[in-house]
Amino acid sequence: MYREYVHKIEALLREITGEEDVLITDGGDHADIASTVAFSLAKKERKNPAAIAAKIAEMAASLPEAKGVEVSAKGPYVNFVFGREYAAESVRAALSPKYGQLPARTERVILEHTSANPNGPLHVGHIRNSVIGDTLVRAFRKAGYPVEAQYYLNDMGRQIAIVAWGVKHLHYDRLPGEKGDDFIVRHYVEANKIMKEKPEIEPEFDAMMEMIEAGDLETVRLFHDSVDLCVEGILETLAALNVHHDRFVRETIFLWNGDMQKVLARVGMLPEAQHDGQLMFLDLSGRGIDNRYVLRRSNGTSVYAARDLAFHLWKNAQCDRSIDVLGADHKLIGSQLQTTLAMIGERSPEIVYFEFVSLLEGAMTTRGGVFITADELLAETKKRALEEITVRRPELNMADRERIASAVAVGAVRYDIVQVSAEKSTVFDWKVALDFERQSAPYVQYAHARACSILEKAKEEGSFAENYTFSDPYELALAKHIARFPYVIEMVVVELRPHLLATYVRDLADLFNSFYRFAPVLRAEGSVRDARLTLVDASRNTLSAALDVLGIEALESM
RNA sequence: GGACAUGUAGCCAAGCCAGGAUAUGGCAUCAGCCUCCUAAGCUGAAAAUCCAGGGUUCGAAUCCCUGCAUGUCCGCCA
Numbered sequence: 001m002y003r004e005y006v007h008k009i010e011a012l013l014r015e016i017t018g019e020e021d022v023l024i025t026d027g028g029d030h031a032d033i034a035s036t037v038a039f040s041l042a043k044k045e046r047k048n049p050a051a052i053a054a055k056i057a058e059m060a061a062s063l064p065e066a067k068g069v070e071v072s073a074k075g076p077y078v079n080f081v082f083g084r085e086y087a088a089e090s091v092r093a094a095l096s097p098k099y100g101q102l103p104a105r106t107e108r109v110i111l112e113h114t115s116a117n118p119n120g121p122l123h124v125g126h127i128r129n130s131v132i133g134d135t136l137v138r139a140f141r142k143a144g145y146p147v148e149a150q151y152y153l154n155d156m157g158r159q160i161a162i163v164a165w166g167v168k169h170l171h172y173d174r175l176p177g178e179k180g181d182d183f184i185v186r187h188y189v190e191a192n193k194i195m196k197e198k199p200e201i202e203p204e205f206d207a208m209m210e211m212i213e214a215g216d217l218e219t220v221r222l223f224h225d226s227v228d229l230c231v232e233g234i235l236e237t238l239a240a241l242n243v244h245h246d247r248f249v250r251e252t253i254f255l256w257n258g259d260m261q262k263v264l265a266r267v268g269m270l271p272e273a274q275h276d277g278q279l280m281f282l283d284l285s286g287r288g289i290d291n292r293y294v295l296r297r298s299n300g301t302s303v304y305a306a307r308d309l310a311f312h313l314w315k316n317a318q319c320d321r322s323i324d325v326l327g328a329d330h331k332l333i334g335s336q337l338q339t340t341l342a343m344i345g346e347r348s349p350e351i352v353y354f355e356f357v358s359l360l361e362g363a364m365t366t367r368g369g370v371f372i373t374a375d376e377l378l379a380e381t382k383k384r385a386l387e388e389i390t391v392r393r394p395e396l397n398m399a400d401r402e403r404i405a406s407a408v409a410v411g412a413v414r415y416d417i418v419q420v421s422a423e424k425s426t427v428f429d430w431k432v433a434l435d436f437e438r439q440s441a442p443y444v445q446y447a448h449a450r451a452c453s454i455l456e457k458a459k460e461e462g463s464f465a466e467n468y469t470f471s472d473p474y475e476l477a478l479a480k481h482i483a484r485f486p487y488v489i490e491m492v493v494v495e496l497r498p499h500l501l502a503t504y505v506r507d508l509a510d511l512f513n514s515f516y517r518f519a520p521v522l523r524a525e526g527s528v529r530d531a532r533l534t535l536v537d538a539s540r541n542t543l544s545a546a547l548d549v550l551g552i553e554a555l556e557s558m
Numbered sequence: 559g560g561a562c563a564u565g566u567a568g569c570c571a572a573g574c575c576a577g578g579a580u581a582u583g584g585c586a587u588c589a590g591c592c593u594c595c596u597a598a599g600c601u602g603a604a605a606a607u608c609c610a611g612g613g614u615u616c617g618a619a620u621c622c623c624u625g626c627a628u629g630u631c632c633g634c635c636a
Binding site for chain 1: 560561563564570571572573574575576577578579580583584585593595596597598599600602616617628629630631632633634635636
């Protein structure tokens with residue numbers, strides 16, 4: 001209902017003032033929304049803004065469109081307080097199992113995320129990509145878009161050559177129960193170490209890259225077996241985090257199906273293209289990018305950038321919006337890609353960048369073996385959650401405690417990541433990761449479990465009639481926040497900022513907890529009890545729907 | 559050296575793009591609340607030159623400029 005009311009008030013103010021921008025702001029403590037349009041009118045008309053605000057408020061209040069909204073002027077502000085009818089309509093809407101689902105759209109979206117090199121396990125930096133990406137995928141679905149989540153799999157680059165070299169020469173045994181990605185990374189770290197000590201072996205990597213480029217069967221098999229083993233482990237990690245891709249796209253496809261050669265031919269004809277023997281690069285200095293954008297090496301082999309161009313054209317052909325989630329280290333190549341696609345008259349992807357996650361001791365590096373894996377993080381978090389639930393609910397059997405601990409752990413990890421806006425770099429801190437109080441998923445899950453518990457108890461005492469008469473301030477504040485959920489979903493996909501949803505659901509849990517404390521439900525009587533139970537149900541449903549978009553399980557008991 | 563991002567109480571964040579009312583939360587600290595719907599909860603106290611300096615504006619945490627600090631990138635790697 002929130003959106004509808006805001007639109008209604010905007011239209012009303014435009015009509016009264018004749019201003020295009022009626023300067024709607026959040027009303028804070030004073031109102032649900034407010035307008036500061038009196039300030040700008042005061043300047044134009046050289047009058048006191050408070051007098052103008054008073055006049056606008058008076059006119060607005062008399063219009064039939066303002067029904068159910070209390071309009072008043074406080075100094076230069078025109079304040080709008082939504083009435084009980086608004087709360088009632090909102091709560092009624094929030095009882096729908098599909099609450100927050102926006103009308104179906106036809107624009108097909110391809111959202112690419114994670115796409116980590118298969119040279120080792122995902123670490124706590126990689127999963128920032130996964131969590132942002134997967135949350136966006138879920139938000140787009142909630143917003144009515146058909147979405148395909150893709151993982152672009154580097155199965156042939158230099159990093160993979162290093163892995164393959166390691167697998168070929170090191171002959172490690174796989175430890176009992178060792179995941180594929182953990183096994184592969186040992187080769188990668190050791191091969192990098194050897195390469196540093198003996199730079200003379202470098203030509204061996206170059207040779208392997210030329211072999212795979214040429215499609216040498218044995219090399220292809222070596223590369224792909226290594227990649228597949230690693231991906232097997234990565235998939236387990238992603239599944240544990242509730243992150244799902246619809247399609248894995250292998251980079252080699254674009255080399256072998258001719259797409260890359262086609263796009264290179266097109267790009268090669270641009271005036272910005274520079275050729276020197278086989279070497280080809282773009283001079284984008286006219287577009288504010290000073291670095292050479294190399295697309296073919298002087299030995300004729302291809303580079304990642306060229307295959308990436310082909311990949312994006314391929315995506316364009318099957319969607320209306322293409323969105324990539326990339327680490328901030330990709331900003332340069334991201335803008336090179338966008339610029340180049342625009343130059344050949346093709347659609348550029350929208351790119352969501354996120355800044356780095358580092359450790360207290362410094363940057364993470366897969367190559368150097370310095371990282372905390374997502375698996376380790378999840379295991380520690382689950383251990384901690386299990387301790388907690390064992391203290392709180394000793395009567396539960398082990399299987400239930402394990403199940404709850406897993407859901408709490410996944411939630412805690414995902415929420416910690418998604419709640420921080422993407423443009424902030426962060427430092428990983430175990431203390432924060434393992435803190436399950438407030439501003440965390442368990443806090444929100446707990447509010448949901450409380451709602452379920454109340455409804456469960458009410459059911460034992462018989463049925464209740466839905467009632468939408470809210471008057472208590474705690475009831476109204478909660479109902480009004482519930483009303484905003486569909487608006488938040490829309491904001492997340494418009495701004496590509498999933499952390500807005502994390503902030504929203506935390507505020508919702510805050511308001512529910514205050515309501516829980518100050519407005520007794522089961523002990524209330526008659527229509528008040530009915531109304532509060534109705535509100536609890538709407539809260540439960542909204543918390544559950546919001547958590548679902550965040551990829552976090554809404555536990556019924558914990 | 560150049561480019562991008564960030565800088566908000568001891569610590570971590572929201573707010574900034576679309577300027578407006580006493581700057582919003584959490585952690586840590588202190589003081590309270592379980593004969594009462596799960597205390598992973600609630601209430602209160604204390605804590606901020608919104609990095610610094612200029613500018614625009616009736617009004618700046620928010621917009622612009624300069625500087626400083628931190629992170630990232632600047633490869634015929636990905």
